[in-house]
Amino acid sequence: MAELLSKKKTFSTDTSLINVYCELGAKYTILKNDSAIYYLKKALVTGGKINHVEGLLKANVQMGRYYFMQFWPNRAIEYWFKALLIAEELKLPEDIKYLHGRVATCYMLIGNYKDALDYFQKYSDLCKKSGITEEYLMSLNNIGVLHFNNKNYTSAMHYYNLCDSLNYKLKSPKAQTAVLINKGKMHVELKKYDEALQGFNEAIKIEDEYDDRLAFVNNEIARVYLLKNKPDEALKYAKKAFANVIKANAEMTGEIAKTFSDVYEKLGMVGLAYKFYRDYAEIRLSEDSTKNSRLHKLVQVDYDNEKSIAKIANLNADLEKKQANANLMLVGLLALLILVIVIAIYSQYVANKNKVIEKQKTEIQKLNESLENKVAERTAELTTANQELTMKNQEISEALLKGQTMERERVASELHDSIAGTISALKWRFEALDRDKLSVKEQEIYDGILSNLHKAYAEVRLFSHNMLPTEFGEKGLVAALNRLLGDMSIISLQTRFELDTTQLHTNVRQEVAFEVYTCCFETINNIMKHAKATKVMLTVKETENHDLEVIIEDNGEGFDTKLANRGKGLKNIASRVSRINGKQEIMSEKHKGSKLIITVPESFWEA
Template identity: 40%
Template sequence: MKKVIIYLFFLFFGSLVFGQANSKLDSLKRVLAKLPEEGKSFAKDTLRVNLFCDIGEEYRKKKIDSSFYFGKEALSLTQKRNFKKGKVKSYILIGNYYSSQSLSVKATENYLKALAIAEELKLINEQILLTAEIGSDYLSLNDFKQSYLYFKKHTEICKKYGSNEDYALSINNLGVLFFDQNKYSEALKYFLECEKWSKKTNNPKLINASLINVGKVYVELNKFDEALIRFNKALVIEDGYLDKSAFVNNEIAVIYLKKNDLKKALKSAKIAFFKSNSLNKSMIKDVSLTLSQIYDKLGNEKEALNYYKLYSEISLKEDSVKNNQLVRFMNLDYENEKQLFKIEGLNTSVKIKENQNKILFGSVLMALVIIILTLFLNNAIKKKKKFIECQKLEIEDLNQNLEIKIKKRTEELSEANKELIKKNFEITEALFKGQTIERKRVASELHDNLGSTLSALKWRLEALNSEALTSKEKEIYDSIKVMMGTAYQEVRNISHNLSPAAFEKLGLIGSLNKFINEINENKEIKFDFFYSGDSLNVSKKTSLDLYTITLELINNIIKHSKASEAKVNLIFRSVSEIYLVVEDNGVGFSKEANLKKEFQSFNRIEYPWKFTSEINNLNPGTQVKILVINQNNLNTTNL
């Protein structure tokens, strides 16, 4: 595929070698000579950089070493002036020099530096050029992965910003990449796409290039007829390339050689040799090798040997030229680096002297500034010190007055707090007394009025002659009597709970003993009551609350537990720590259900909890803890 690359190179750039280079080069040199001394003006220096690069480009056509020299000069000036656009042109010129010397690594290094700046400055044309060059250099180094990345990037930029010719060439590059990897199917896909786009450009050079590349892929795929169609078309189209006829006829000769049609192969190879430009030794070398192979198959060993000798001589000369160019480049690069080192050394010396003068001047100026600042600050410090002393005395007086005021205010707040505690206690006592009086009044109303009414109703009901009633009426009669008795008992219990006479007479422990003994006489559940500790120091309010809660828990056990045994423990550890433990062997309860819904009757968890909250709110100094235990329920509820 290197033949294809060489062909494309001469196709687009070969004609420039024979242009009118001298006149343009002389004109550029005259403009450069008229410029003022370097470093006087930024605008003139940027113009100088552009002239260096343009002159270097002209020297690429005739004196390549001079091209390298002007590229280095341009780069050195751009670095001094930080002229980024000039750096791009300088790096491209130097990269082109290395590329012409087949030093792909050095060429890629300079192209990459140029590309980084071109992307920063959004220079589209330079990006199109550089991505293609970098991809080609990586390809020459057989780094196919990197080559693909840059060729792909080149295609994307050309499709978005470039011309049809740019895009066609970018697709051609991808075809060359896959051809060199022997991936001919992939290569053919890109070359056919390039062929389609080349027709849109109407550029005969590009059309011929795409035809030849497609033909070469068909040769590798052994599709010789398709290849011959492409090569014959390329022969007809005139593109101005001197060695086109030689190049194409040599490719046709190779096809006939592979088809073993030696007569046609020899004819095409001779045309190729005759059409070869004497200046293009590489073309003569390729045709000589083809002729040598043809004559070898024809059995003409003499002609085969002659052409092979010609092929070998040109190959040796090319290798020798490459080696000489490499040595010359190394010497040139060495001398250039030495020159640059000397220039940098001189620049460094000048800078050092300039810096020394600046440092000396700066030191004197700094010393004067320090002396002035010292005098100024010294005066300011004295004034500030006097002001601070005055402020300090004022703060000390304020602190003394503040301490007296704080002490006085603290005493006032302490007295007010004591008075507030006393008032709060009086309010609590008054509230309790009011509640007690109201309890007694409500209990009296229930017992005297509602209780009497219920007793009278029961008495009148019993006065009825039940024997005269039908069986259905008697059943209703008996039911009403039971309900009346229950209602009377409930009113009596409510009255007793609101204002228990036994509590007033016997106190907490005595009234609970009496109440539990009465229950044990009339109910099926056997209650045991235990207590420990001293209950005498507990306030009447807390005692009454404990009595009410205990009765409520006992009533809940009677109504809902279906138990046969129950225990009530009341433990007084101190005035501020009381435990009430109620236990039964009944059916138990579901804590989750009780927490999720309201029951019309007392709930065994929620109501003790509520009562405990009420006790704690009314008596902040007393903590009452209630424990309800069921022997059949694994989860003990501690409230």
């Protein structure tokens, strides 16, 4: 990798780097090492710079695997969705099938059974195209599990039976035990305990490479005997489950401890019942603590990596800027040196000519004519240079506007993809809590937090959409303002927004339109936050003096205009108005609303 980093940056070396980063990410993912996220982030950044879609697909898939193995399905699903979009664009059927299965599994883990069912159905259809394989049979089984979780037992049994019948020829032990266990669990729910026991006992006899199979199934049998009020039989199978618990995970060990506690309670052995319940509680608390600790660490790793990447980007930008300044200085020095040489040569030339003039009076007129021609040529050259300088200034101005536009697009994208995604993930995890199990006070707190999450998500989306709407570049200022007021109407149903552009008959220069739109956006946002207005009127018109006039007025609470210069928002607006050679006037009284008037002179705003 050191050799690749030392080479000159080309598409070939960058793609090789992406592959190396992905391989390192995969290696550290298996080791559950946080270095995985560092290398995979670098793969995503490098792939994004050169628009290497295959590399981005690989990096997003691996990033999803990393978060999935860290028990963070909400985060994993974000990257797998990005990978799925790329796979569909490139038309890669195997990747599309794999990602549908991964997304469906994540939805099932977070309790979103509706979307999980939708994606498992798509995954099953894609698997079916490959024939009757174990992968297809397990997809049918998973669909049955989702119907079971939704208490739709008829549909669940349909998919279990379909999986069982198609496995007649394939004879997959994994599919067979899955069907037997899941049918047994459904029989338990339907209180068909004998049928459940029959299925569980058959599942014990099949070897399917499932390490926890014996522990899990024996524990399920013990639970059934408890339901049949046969604690002695339940104890026998609970002991069998415990004997097979060596390879079981912490969650399975906790469930067996819970079964022992229930059995001993049924047998009247309170001391043992308490001991095993305490073991169960400690296992669950330890598991939750471990997961929470890991999640907090992952959030910190995420944050540290984002800071490192941002710092590297800033350093690269500074380096490029310094290099550009150095190149510009070098060009200036060379130009100055050439000018000095030309002046020296020209001075010598004039001196020689003066000597010739003194000796040859007859050639004075010819020399004057020659000088006049040279002056005319020089004047023409200077005129051309001045025109080129004017064009260059225009290009710089356009580049500045383009840079501002790109920065707004970048910030809007960051708001939407990062912050909105994080809030959305928090909202999903919070909604996974069972509200009905909370106390009345806790339910009030739950509703308040969830409401604030929805509000924060809506506000972030509003800011990301309106920092630079697509209508601005495509249809101009009026369309962008229409879009802005439409979005505001959706956010605040109690406020009516009106736009009047009937007296505007000339297109507005793009850089002026850019600043006017930003002033309107900030002013209306301030009104929404502070004014408690029920009506906001925005007027954009051309005055009799052909000036551009923008009026924003509301019927809200109003404010003390003497304090206007203290607000950061109003200072920002004043700064933007001065950039377009404009003037602003603020009028407001307490409880009588407010009005902001921005005036831009004719010479500055017309396109």
